[in-house]
Amino acid sequence: MLNDLRIFGGRANPEFSSRICDYLGLPLGRISLGNFPDGEISCKINEDIRGRDVFLVQPTCPPVNDRLMELLIMIECCKRASAERVTAVIPYYGYARQDRKDAGRVPITAKLVANLITRAGADRVLTMDLHAAQIQGFFDVPVDHLYAAPVLNEYFETMLKERGLRSEDVIVVSPDEGSIKRAVVHAQKLGAKLAIVDKRRASAEVTNQENIIGGPVEGKIALLFDDMISTAGSICGAAQLVHNAGTREIYMAASHGVFCGPALERIAQAPITSCVITDSIPLASEAQSSKIKVLSVAPLLGEAIKRIHRNESVSRLFS
Numbered sequence: 001m002l003n004d005l006r007i008f009g010g011r012a013n014p015e016f017s018s019r020i021c022d023y024l025g026l027p028l029g030r031i032s033l034g035n036f037p038d039g040e041i042s043c044k045i046n047e048d049i050r051g052r053d054v055f056l057v058q059p060t061c062p063p064v065n066d067r068l069m070e071l072l073i074m075i076e077c078c079k080r081a082s083a084e085r086v087t088a089v090i091p092y093y094g095y096a097r098q099d100r101k102d103a104g105r106v107p108i109t110a111k112l113v114a115n116l117i118t119r120a121g122a123d124r125v126l127t128m129d130l131h132a133a134q135i136q137g138f139f140d141v142p143v144d145h146l147y148a149a150p151v152l153n154e155y156f157e158t159m160l161k162e163r164g165l166r167s168e169d170v171i172v173v174s175p176d177e178g179s180i181k182r183a184v185v186h187a188q189k190l191g192a193k194l195a196i197v198d199k200r201r202a203s204a205e206v207t208n209q210e211n212i213i214g215g216p217v218e219g220k221i222a223l224l225f226d227d228m229i230s231t232a233g234s235i236c237g238a239a240q241l242v243h244n245a246g247t248r249e250i251y252m253a254a255s256h257g258v259f260c261g262p263a264l265e266r267i268a269q270a271p272i273t274s275c276v277i278t279d280s281i282p283l284a285s286e287a288q289s290s291k292i293k294v295l296s297v298a299p300l301l302g303e304a305i306k307r308i309h310r311n312e313s314v315s316r317l318f319s
Contacts (some may be wrong), residue, residue, distance in 0.1 A: 002026060004084075005309045008050055010058035010074060013282045014065045016090040016091065018059040019298030024306060029054075033070065041070050053309050055126070057301075060094035060113075061281040062260060067095060068113065071095060072120040079121035087308060088122040089301065090278035092228075092256045093290040096131035099138075128297065129227045129255035144314045148244045148278050148302055149182075151295050153189045155276060156223060156251070160190075167191035169218040171247070173212075175238035179226050195222075196236040218246035228256040229277065232263035236270040242297035243271040253301055256280050257294075259287050267291060287296050 008029035009017025020136045021028045029047035037091040056078065056081075069116040071088060078086045098109035110132075117125065118140050125139055128146040136143040157312050160170065174183035180196060187194045194215040222242045226235050229252070229316050250272045257277035259267075264287055267275050277283075300317070 002306070002309065003050070004053050005055070005056065005305075006047075006052045006083075007055045007305070008045070008078075010056065010067065010070050012059050012061055012070070012309045013057070013091070013279075014313045016059075016279055016280065016298055019150065019279070019296060020057060020302040020305065022223045022262070023299045023302035031170045033072070033074075039210050040074050041066075043070075045077055045081050049078060053087075054078050055089050055305050055309075057091070058088040059092035059281055061088060061092050061256075061258065064094040068116070073115060075120040075122050082294055085123045086121060087124045087126055087305075088117055089298070089305065090125060091110070091301065092119075092258075093127050093130055096135055100137055110135050124308070125299065126308065128222050128301070129168045131227055142307060143157040144304060146297075146300060146314075147318060148280070148295075148297050148300070149189070150318065151186055151297050152225070152253050152255075152276060152301060153186060153277065155293075156190060156253070157255045159219075165221065168222055171195050171215060171217050171222050171250075172222045173197060173217070173222050173238065173242055175224050175226055175235045182227065183225050183287070186223065192223070195242070197241055204214040212241060212245055215245075217242050220247055221249045222251070224249040224252045225249065226252075226254045228258050229263060229267075229275070230258045231261040232259070232266040232270075236266045239270050240274050251275070251276060255297075257283060257287070257292070259284070264289070 006029045007021055008031045011033055018028055036044045056074045059066045095109045115131045124142040126144045129148055137146055141154055155195045164210050172187035172192045172194050174180045174196045195212055195217055198211040224235055235252050251274055252272055253276040255278055270295050274293050276293045283294055304314050
């Protein structure tokens with residue numbers, strides 16, 4: 001039974017919250033969110049949640065600071081309204097790239113944000129495809145970490161089958177060494193071989209793609225997987241490298257389409273057939289393109305929410 005379950009959505013991705021509720025057959029919780037004249041965020045829950053199991057859906061996508069602060073205020077509001085349990089549903093976790101002290105005098109911001117969410121009153125966190133899996137350990141509350149891989153793999157399996165292509169025609173490419181584990185999982189599921197692009201970072205904004213390890217990629221359909229596409233520099237550079245090596249077709253795929261800076265221009269100019277992302281982050285109107293395909297992970301998160309509410313296993317979703 002889902003009688004005690006309440007789902008509320010922040011302003012980051014309201015359509016996504018509605019899709020989750022549609023999957024569960026529940027109405028979206030009534031909440032009023034706004035801004036005072038000086039920019040401060042106001043919040044009011046417009047229904048009784050005393051003793052309820054509450055889930056707050058809010059990706060911390062751009063503008064990251066506004067979305068994060070709104071999530072913290074929503075958590076605080078629900079705790080003061082005597083909710084039995086509050087789960088922060090964060091399809092995209094911002095500040096995840098600052099997950100370690102890799103230079104002198106820099107912060108570990110992923111840990112700071114985890115502390116803020118916990119201290120605000122979240123009893124648990126549900127998220128998807130963290131930039132680094134060890135971020136789960138930054139939280140002092142339970143974290144359920146989902147993966148968009150089943151949704152992406154199903155899309156490509158269907159596409160390949162419809163075109164009469166075999167696994168031998170496909171090569172899964174990791175755009176850098178940090179995505180190797182992710183690429184291995186996709187390659188095993190699709191029955192494809194693996195190649196790795198050797199990426200060298202020149203600065204925080206500039207990367208250089210130099211070599212391809214593994215393969216061969218010539219004459220293959222290349223599938224490039226990453227957790228997020230931010231400025232698209234790395235993955236488009238990798239796409240250009242495998243294109244120069246003679247691939248037949250190239251598809252890019254990522255769990256989170258952040259698309260900031262020159263990302264859309266780079267994708268438009270890249271030698272790819274399409275860029276496949278999920279709806280964890282709302283796609284801006286200016287990002288609408290025939291090259292960009294959006295898959296919904298709302299049913300995946302909806303099923304996870306139902307299992308958490310019923311105290312059932314979430315990991316079995318990926319068994």
